[in-house]
Amino acid sequence: MSKYESAKQQIISNHTKLIEKEKADLEIQIADMEDSYSKTRNDVQNQKETRISALNKQINDLPETNSKIIPTVIDYYRNFIIWMKIWSTQLSFHSKLKSLDRLGLDIASQEKSRLNFLNLNFDYAVGESCSTELNALLRRKNVIEELENFIYGAFGEYKVVKNLETLSDEFILVNDFTCRFQPAIYNRKENDYIKSVQVDHILISRAGVFIIETKNWSEKSISNLNFHSPVRQIKRANYALFKMISDGISNSTVRLNKHHWGDRKIPVRNLIVLINKRPTEEFQFVKILTLPELTSYVEYFPPIFSIEETRSIADYFIKRSNTINPANQISVHDSPYRQ
Structure with a gap:
């Protein structure tokens, strides 16, 4: 094998390793991003349940109603306020979870697209990656050959x-x-x-x-x-x-x-x-x-x-x-x- 072919194969080998490393790095990044998303969603869900649980406890802690009109109205009012808070909390966390779900669809979309491209077009990606170096190598080869031809001539x-x-x-x-x-x-x-x-x-x-x-x-x-x-x-x-x-x-x-x-x-x-x-x-x-x-x-x-x-x-x-x-x-x- 000529020095040119040897150098060419070495460049291709180096860039093959680079693309393989890029694939491995993308897989780790995507997994980390998905784990981060899952953890964030679970944290929001837990916050919602904790908040609803606390409000339900407040309802349970209200005193029982009696026959007196004024205390009974006050109790109903307190009960209503707490239920409004429960409803508002559910609505607020529902909105947060919906937003997170929408974001979840876009999680690592660029990384996933690139990984899918590399999996389907690995050889093309290697060629694209090493094209600059291969072109530079070919230019050097041509210059050397022209110089050798001139000297021989x-x-x-x-x-x-x-x-x-x-x-x-x-x-x-x-x-x-x-x-x-x-x-x-x-x-x-x-x-x-x-x-x-x-x-x-x-x-x-x-x-x-x-x-x-x-x-x-x-x-x-x-x-x-x-x-x-x-x-x-x-x-x-x-x-x-x-x-x-x-x-x-x-x-x-x-x-x-x-x-x-x-x-x-x-x-x-x-x-x-x-x-x-x-x-x-x-x-x-x-x-x-x-x-x-x-x-x-x-x-x-x-x-x-x-x-x-x-x-x-x-x-x-x-x-x-x-x-x-x-x-x-x-x-x-x-x-x-x-x-």
Whole structure:
């Protein structure tokens, strides 16, 4: 299990315990509130009975009536007053008990509702509880992966540059070539408007131009369907750069010697260099190489341009690049990676 999955499971486990504790606490709270309500109601009921009992005793303690009119009226009056108190007490306590009963229906209603929700939707409650932490963990994972990919990619590009440094000075290397197009270049076949391209390396030689994409991928990464296809990426760049350099030839920005047969073409070849594992498949218009195969492959093609023409092609790429100082021409021995 990866560190991310382990941390994820630990967060879920922690919040599962939190929800279980919340359930247990709610059960205790509800029981305590119901006990408190029951005790309060019993106390009110006891107060009522005590008060009624005391009033009944007062009635029983009244003297017996006699034949004398005035004492008899007084006794009846006293008896009436006490019965009024009994009636009033019963009415008052009846009202209190009714109020308590109404409150009893609402006792711990929010707590009961929450407990019922947790019992019916326990997994959802756990997920809701830990969502903030899981999202933060996922963000950290993505940042780390992006940083790792950047480091792996930069290391792969460094190894490619160090490998190309063994070539002669007739080769000119442009690293991290980026070019934006306004208006966008339209690829009718792919129905694609290309607004910009970014290429790890462009190697200009007397045999033509090599577009080089470096991938420091593991075997798992090569099989990952979520990763963008480097074949599609480099073919897209090839189309844009071929159109760009054709324009350079047409407007004489790229200076090539004339041939009596017609306009000359600059070959643009696509190379994907894999630092670790390479797929067994072959692809149309793209050559897949491992690092040890790179220099022998680019040296295989016979020269068709003069050194001056090669410099002119390189100057054109350097001037069009948005990431390179146009004043600099970079040979394989002038690479910024060189120690």
